Amino acid sequence: MSTAVQEKETILNFLDGDFGTVSNIPAIAGLNEKGAGNISEFPFPTKKDEDWRFTDLRSISRNHFVPVSEAGANPVGDISEYYLPEATNSRLVFVNGEFNPELSSTSDIPKNVVVGNMAAYSDHEILETHLGKYTNYDDDRDVFAALNDANFKDGTFIYVPKETKVEAPIHVLNVFTDAEKAFYTTPRVLFVGEAYSKATIVEEHVALTQNEYLNVTVNEFKLFEGAHVHHARIQRDSKKANHISRPIAHLDKYAEYHSYTICLGAKLFRNDPRVVQNDEEVDFTIDGLVLIDGDQIADTHSAIDHRHWHAKSHQLHKVVVNDEAHSIFNGKIFVREDSQKIDSFQENRNLLLSVDGTVHTKPQLEIFSDDVLCSHGATIGHLNEDEVFYLHSRGLTKKKARELLVYAFTLESIETMEVESVHKLLLDEVVKYTSRDEEFVAVGK
Amino acid sequence: MLEIKNLHACVEGEDEQILKGVNLTINKGEIHAIMGPNGSGKSTLAKVVSGHPEYEITEGEIIFEGEDITELDADERAHLGLFLAFQYPIEVPGITNRTLLRESYNTIARENGREELDPLEFDDYLKERLEVIDMKDEFLERSINTGFSGGEKKKNEVFQMAVLNPKLAFMDETDSGLDIDALKVVSDGINKIAGPENAIVLITHYQRLLNYITPDHVHVMMNGRIVKSAGKELALELEDQGYEQLEKEFSVNGEAQ
Ligand SMILES: Nc1ncnc2c1ncn2[C@@H]1O[C@H](COP(=O)(O)OP(=O)(O)O)[C@@H](O)[C@H]1O
Ligand SMILES: [Mg+2]
Numbered sequence: 001m002s003t004a005v006q007e008k009e010t011i012l013n014f015l016d017g018d019f020g021t022v023s024n025i026p027a028i029a030g031l032n033e034k035g036a037g038n039i040s041e042f043p044f045p046t047k048k049d050e051d052w053r054f055t056d057l058r059s060i061s062r063n064h065f066v067p068v069s070e071a072g073a074n075p076v077g078d079i080s081e082y083y084l085p086e087a088t089n090s091r092l093v094f095v096n097g098e099f100n101p102e103l104s105s106t107s108d109i110p111k112n113v114v115v116g117n118m119a120a121y122s123d124h125e126i127l128e129t130h131l132g133k134y135t136n137y138d139d140d141r142d143v144f145a146a147l148n149d150a151n152f153k154d155g156t157f158i159y160v161p162k163e164t165k166v167e168a169p170i171h172v173l174n175v176f177t178d179a180e181k182a183f184y185t186t187p188r189v190l191f192v193g194e195a196y197s198k199a200t201i202v203e204e205h206v207a208l209t210q211n212e213y214l215n216v217t218v219n220e221f222k223l224f225e226g227a228h229v230h231h232a233r234i235q236r237d238s239k240k241a242n243h244i245s246r247p248i249a250h251l252d253k254y255a256e257y258h259s260y261t262i263c264l265g266a267k268l269f270r271n272d273p274r275v276v277q278n279d280e281e282v283d284f285t286i287d288g289l290v291l292i293d294g295d296q297i298a299d300t301h302s303a304i305d306h307r308h309w310h311a312k313s314h315q316l317h318k319v320v321v322n323d324e325a326h327s328i329f330n331g332k333i334f335v336r337e338d339s340q341k342i343d344s345f346q347e348n349r350n351l352l353l354s355v356d357g358t359v360h361t362k363p364q365l366e367i368f369s370d371d372v373l374c375s376h377g378a379t380i381g382h383l384n385e386d387e388v389f390y391l392h393s394r395g396l397t398k399k400k401a402r403e404l405l406v407y408a409f410t411l412e413s414i415e416t417m418e419v420e421s422v423h424k425l426l427l428d429e430v431v432k433y434t435s436r437d438e439e440f441v442a443v444g445k
Numbered sequence: 446m447l448e449i450k451n452l453h454a455c456v457e458g459e460d461e462q463i464l465k466g467v468n469l470t471i472n473k474g475e476i477h478a479i480m481g482p483n484g485s486g487k488s489t490l491a492k493v494v495s496g497h498p499e500y501e502i503t504e505g506e507i508i509f510e511g512e513d514i515t516e517l518d519a520d521e522r523a524h525l526g527l528f529l530a531f532q533y534p535i536e537v538p539g540i541t542n543r544t545l546l547r548e549s550y551n552t553i554a555r556e557n558g559r560e561e562l563d564p565l566e567f568d569d570y571l572k573e574r575l576e577v578i579d580m581k582d583e584f585l586e587r588s589i590n591t592g593f594s595g596g597e598k599k600k601n602e603v604f605q606m607a608v609l610n611p612k613l614a615f616m617d618e619t620d621s622g623l624d625i626d627a628l629k630v631v632s633d634g635i636n637k638i639a640g641p642e643n644a645i646v647l648i649t650h651y652q653r654l655l656n657y658i659t660p661d662h663v664h665v666m667m668n669g670r671i672v673k674s675a676g677k678e679l680a681l682e683l684e685d686q687g688y689e690q691l692e693k694e695f696s697v698n699g700e701a702q
Contacts, residue, residue: 386535390589393495394549394605395523395556404548408539408588 008043011143015065015184015214023153025122027131034138035149042141051140054328054360055299059267060242065184065214068096072180079103079175082206084421087171090115092156094174096213097185099154108168114159115170118190126159131190134220134250136274144244144270148186148218155188160197160227169200169419174215175208176238182212189219189247193227193255200230202422207238207265215266219247223255225279230258230418234426237265239294245271253279260416263290263298264429270299277307277339285314289413289426291433293322303332304346306339306369315346318413320406320433321357329361333374340371348378351409353402403434446644447471447494447613452505454493462503463489465669471613474641478655478680479648481666482688487648488532490666491615495529496522509613523549524556526612530602530619532648537589542601545589546571546608553609570608577607578634596627603634610638615646620654632657652684667695 019036022029044061045052076095083091089108092115093100099117109115114124121127137145156172174187193199205215215237223229229249237243243266249257263269273286290298304313319327329348350359361378383405391401410430417423447470454464463486471477479487493500494507496519507515514522537545550570551561562570571585578600590598599619606614616635620628635658639645647654655663655677663679664671667688672695673679683691 384535387537389497389519390531390535390537391540391545391549393497393519393523393529394545394609395520395552396545396548397520397552398518400548400552404540404544405537408537411539 009061010042011039011044011147013044014061014063016070017067017151019150025119027122027128028118028153031132031149031152035146035151038138038141038146039143039150042143042146044143051301051330054326055268055270056297056326057268060214063182063212065182068098068179068183068185070181071183073183074177074179076100076103076175076177076208079173079208082173082175082204084169084171084202084419086419086421087169087202090166090168091171091173092117094156094172094187096176096179096183097174097187109170110164110166112161113164113166114157115166116157117154118157118188119154121157124157124159126192127157127190130192130220130222132220134222134248134276135218135246136248136276137218137246137272142246144216145218145246147184148188148216148246151184151186152188152218155190158189158191158199158201160193160199162194163196164194165198166200169202172201172203174205176206176211176213176215176241178209178211179213182214184214184216187215187217189217191219191221191229193221193223193229195224196226197224198228200232200418202232202234202419204234204236205243205265206234206236207241210238210240212240213238213242215241215243217243217245217247219245221247221249221257223249223251223257225252226254227252228256231260232417232419232422233259233261234422235261235263235265235269236429237269239265239267239296241266242268243270245269247271248274248276249284250276250278251282251284254281256283258285259287260285260413261288262413262426263288263292264433266296266298268297268299270301272301272303274303274305275313276305277311280308281310283312287315287413287416288317289410290317290319290327291410291430292320292325292327293433293436294325295323296325297328298325299328301330301332304334304344306333306335306342306344308339310341311339311343313342313344316413317348318410319348319350319359320353320409321350321359322353324354324356324358326358327360329378330364331362331376332364332366333376335367335369335372335374337368339369342369342372342374344372344374344376346376350378350380351406352380352382353406403431406430406434446473446510448506448508449494450506450508452490452493452507453503454489454500455503457499457501463500463669464493466505467669467671469664469671471644471646473644475644475661476639476658477644477646478660478663479646479666479671480650480663480680480683482692483650485666486669487666488617491529491617491646491648494615495519495527520552523611524553528606528609528611528614530606530614530616532617534590534598534602536591536593538591540589541586542589542604543571543585546605549605550608574604574607577637578604579630580604595622596624599623599631600627600634603631603638607634607638611643613644613646615648617648618650619647620649620651628654629657652680655680665691667692
């Protein structure tokens with residue numbers, strides 16, 4: 001690759017790596033090459049870029065990241081506490097981005113279904129046909145999707161053939177271990193669900209220690225006619241980590257895609273979920289729940305593209321902010337001229353527990369059609385003092401009253417979890433989040 | 446049981462006094478009624494006694510079972526056995542009646558060195574207490590007051606009282622807005638709860654509640670003070686004459702006395 005003098009900084013200023021070598025899997029090699037070109041060309045974003053106005057990227061730009069192989073990363077030990085009982089034999093484990101066959105088990109997966117790592121299916125026709133066909137982040141000169149393209153040599157590959165239902169939830173568990181140096185890693189997921197197939201996926205990112213790393217993920221989900229996917233995404237990265245996430249779903253006729261992203265970890269989390277409607281009568285969800293404190297930044301820039309008739313979309317984005325944490329929400333909804341009978345719901349509700357927390361929220365509707373039912377709203381509030389007193393007067397300490405109220409605020413999002421153990425895990429996380437020693441400072445009417 | 450002495454209170458951070466020297470003594474086993482025109486300070490009195498942080502006590506004392514409770518937080522007062530049935534019970538979406546009551550009951554039990562109830566025992570206990578107020582089981586699963594009718598909200602306050610079994614309850618206009626059937630159920634419930642070991646203060650606008658619950662003492666509150674106390678006949682008197690007569694009587698000397 002050429003190293004022409006850059007006017008602007010690129011992400012290469014902040015990481016080491018040799019992006020000249022490409023995967024020996026043809027489907028991946030092409031993306032590696034394209035990505036390598038893009039990362040040396042796309043400028044690293046600054047606050048002058050509209051999409052990055054409020055996002056402080058210094059936790060990346062003031063750091064330096066090396067490939068995992070050079071980071072002196074600890075080997076993984078027993079991580080069974082992170083396994084889901086429902087997915088005992090439908091689990092893929094990636095350690096610092098690298099597939100770990102010993103910790104993975106897929107014996108509950110039907111024989112005609114593929115749940116595995118890409119490298120093991122290097123000449124699979126579906127992989128060749130679909131990998132890299134759905135991301136559109138290059139259109140925005142997105143350096144992070146480009147980094148993922150350039151760097152990934154393996155990833156998660158899920159293929160559910162026609163009219164097949166995968167009963168067990170598929171657990172894609174990304175764990176991160178402690179390391180001597182800050183590293184970067186680029187998990188990649190390709191999901192292809194053929195006509196009238198059905199699957200549940202739990203994508204999880206969890207750090208075993210509080211170390212620094214850069215986790216840049218790209219997910220491509222292709223749902224053919226009538227395919228049905230429930231996708232839970234649980235982000236429990238290290239509170240010193242950066243997680244940049246690019247999940248995109250392409251939906252054919254009658255497809256249903258419901259995704260729920262839970263953000264608990266990371267110093268910086270930037271998530272740009274996108275849904276593209278390819279045909280009529282699709283139904284989809286991109287809900288989010290964010291619980292942040294300390295100096296965490298959680299930024300969601302979503303784009304929902306209604307291109308055809310009869311789409312139903314749902315986006316409830318709930319955020320709780322404590323300390324000096326910062327939440328950013330920018331929800332773009334497009335309704336193209338040719339798409340009528342659209343029913344679109346978007347709401348961003350923010351609960352601020354501290355005086356120093358910050359919330360930026362911006363619903364952004366671009367509607368070029370007239371037969372549209374589009375409800376959208378954004379609220380920012382404190383805990384309601386009257387509610388606190390009501391519970392307090394019944395004998396609950398103020399702290400307990402506040403905990404219960406925060407818990408109640410999050411419940412609506414958590415109840416959408418289909419997998420029982422994930423539901424429970426999240427309830428525990430909420431309790432952990434709310435039951436800190438200090439009291440929340442900010443209250444309001 | 447409760448002794449309020451020369452109680453003065455204002456809204457936290459403001460000068461204007463709302464309570465201007467309330468004196469009130471309540472003994473075990475008694476039912477009191479506090480009546481009075483709108484804005485006379487009845488709700489403020491109830492909230493100040495229960496420890497609402499919006500108000501500041503500028504003078505006087507509240508002695509509950511021999512202990513000055515003016516410095517205690519609302520939860521600590523609840524642990525001692527005080528209860529306020531709110532005039533406007535607020536909605537708390539996302540927290541069910543059951544969750545609140547179990548947390549509440551067990552906290553109070555713990556603070557008093559009594560045994561907490563496990564979820565199954567507590568469920569049985571709740572079902573038994575539901576009968577006091579003639580409510581169905583599904584009531585327990587609903588978020589506190591959320592989407593309740595006015596009458597259901599008031600019933601829910603009485604239900605909470607039935608479960609928590611306080612020593613002293615202030616019931617702030619628990620009767621207002623109830624239709625005749627609901628009024629009967631509510632007063633029936635209060636009568637079942639009332640006993641020789643507890644005391645109840647009914648704050649009400651109207652005599653009509655007192656057709657169903659017989660108070661031992663009736664007080665009239667005006668302009669931040671209790672201006673007249675007597676037996677249950679006072680309520681009937683007020684029903685006939687309204688507050689005008691009393692208002693004249695007590696405004697003759699203006700603010701003084
Ligand atoms: N939180 C408050 N802020 C301002 N004024 C208040 C507040 N609470 C009570 N007051 C005032 O105190 C007076 C007594 O109110 P309240 O106790 O509600 O009367 P009642 O219950 O007898 O109708 C009224 O003038 C009311 O406006
Ligand atoms: Mg009142």
